[in-house]
Amino acid sequence: MGYLDDLASDIDGWKRDGRYRKIKVWESGSDTWMTLNGRRILQMSSNNYLGLTHHPKLKEAASQAIDKYGVGSGSVRTITGTLDIHEELEIELATFKGTEAALVFQSGFTTNQGALSSILGPDDVVISDELNHASIIDGIRLTKASRKIYAHKDMDQLEAVLKETQHHRKRVVVTDGVFSMDGDIAPLPAIVQLAETYDAIVYVDDAHASGVLGKNGKGSTDHFGLHGRVHIQIGTLSKAIGAVGGYVAGAQLLKEHLIHTARPFLFSTSQPPAVAATCLAAIRVLQGSADLVTRLWDNANDFRTQLKQLGFDTGASETPIIPIIVGDPARTMRFSDRLLEAGIFAQGIVYPTVAMDKGRVRLIVTAQHTKEDLAFALNALQQVGREFGLIS
Structure with a gap:
């Protein structure tokens, strides 16, 4: 059939460019070391920042929820799909984030789609950092609002856009808290100051800051001490929290x-009760101790420093997301494959996710990596990096 020929042509092109990837099927749960094709591999690409996927309190909460509620919620939230465990999670999230209210969605991606498409109308303008996540981009596409893009973290350009959009009913500045491909942090204090000067709304997606930045992992707003000055905070339950889902934290009127x-x-079945219970347990673990977040940052800062000392280009990284910039897409993927041979899984990321000449393997350090794990990784990276001429 004609449409299959078109699909095959696309796939052949990706193969020629070295960008084609088969999904890897892992034979063990998300952890520091995972099994692939019967072989133990050091995982350096997982978003399981704090290692909570195996935390005993989370597993116990999930098991108890299944016993009490069953495996599914049976409906969308607005019919019979809001159980008391969902409400309890939202109350706890709002307290954790320091906001009036929180509303849980089925994923972080759909959270951005739902929130942006709801708050923006044809008389509004959305102003977005050029490196914002794909879910933000798709959420903006669903709106009829005017769209403006400012260069990555360029506050002069943001101010110029705010000045020229004063005739719009509502101006919404959207930024990631931590940018997922480079691991750098948004200049949130400067964004907030400009928004206050020009009467704009600040919308922050903390997918990679939830459980990572701020006291006990409360996010970028807490990290910069901006409570009450960031209007809309988006969080994920799928990364550091260890389960799946997303949420909006903000005013009660926004929630309603x-x-x-x-x-x-409105049109998706709510989280399974076991997932909601797991997320609730994770938030309580974070509220009870900062040990995991502290260990995460100690590991990340030490590892990044040692990579730089070896001569690797880690770009703008300042968080546990640490890219090694390679450049050419095909070479990037060969580097990733060679690391796998050496016992490390470090996902290659190439165009169109990043610029054509900015291919990289993205390393993510977690709280669960031991010093021995990271020493193993550094040794393999040094060996393979020299083979590829990335370091001397």
Whole structure:
């Protein structure tokens, strides 16, 4: 059939460019060391920042929820799919984030789609950092608002856009808290100051800052001490929290509006009760101790320093996301494959996810990596890096 020929042509092109990837099927759960084709591999690409996927309190909470509620919620939230465990999670999230309210969605991706498409109308303008996540880009595409892009973290350009968009009913500045491909942190204090000067709304996606930045992992707003000055905080339950889902934290009126207008919320079955219970347990673990977050940052800072000392280009990284910039897409993927041969899984990321000449393997350091794990990784990276001429 003709359409299959078109698909095959696309796939052949990706193969010629070295960008084609088969999905790897892992034979063990998300952990520091995982099994692939019967072989133990050091995992350096997982978003399981704090290692909570195997935390005994989370596993116990999931098991108890299944016994009490069963395996599914049976409906969307607005019919019979809001159980008391969902409400309890939202109350706890709001307390954790320091906001009036929180609303949980089925994924972080759908959270951005639902929130942006609900709060933006044809008389509004959304102003977005050029390196924002794909879910933000797709959420913006679902709106009829005017769209403006500012160069990555360029506050002069952001101010110029804010000045020229004063005729719009509402101006919404959207940024990631931590940028997922480079591991750098948004200049949130400067963004907030400009937004206050030009009467704009600040919308921060903390997918990679949830459980990572701020006291006990409360996120970028807490990290910079900006409580009450960031209007909309987006969080994920799928990365450091160890389960799956997303949420909006903000005003009670915002929550009520989203309940009535956010299509992913309205038309998707709610989280299984075991997932909601798991997320609730994770938030309580974070509230109870900062040890995991402290260990995460100690590991990340030490590892990044040693990579730089070896001569690797780690770009703008300042978080546990640490890219090694390679450049050419095909060479990047060969580097990733060679690391796998050496016992490390470090995902190659190439165009169109990043610029054509900015291919990289993205390393993610977690709280669960031991000093021995990271020494093993550094040794393999040094060996393979020399083979590829990335370091001397």
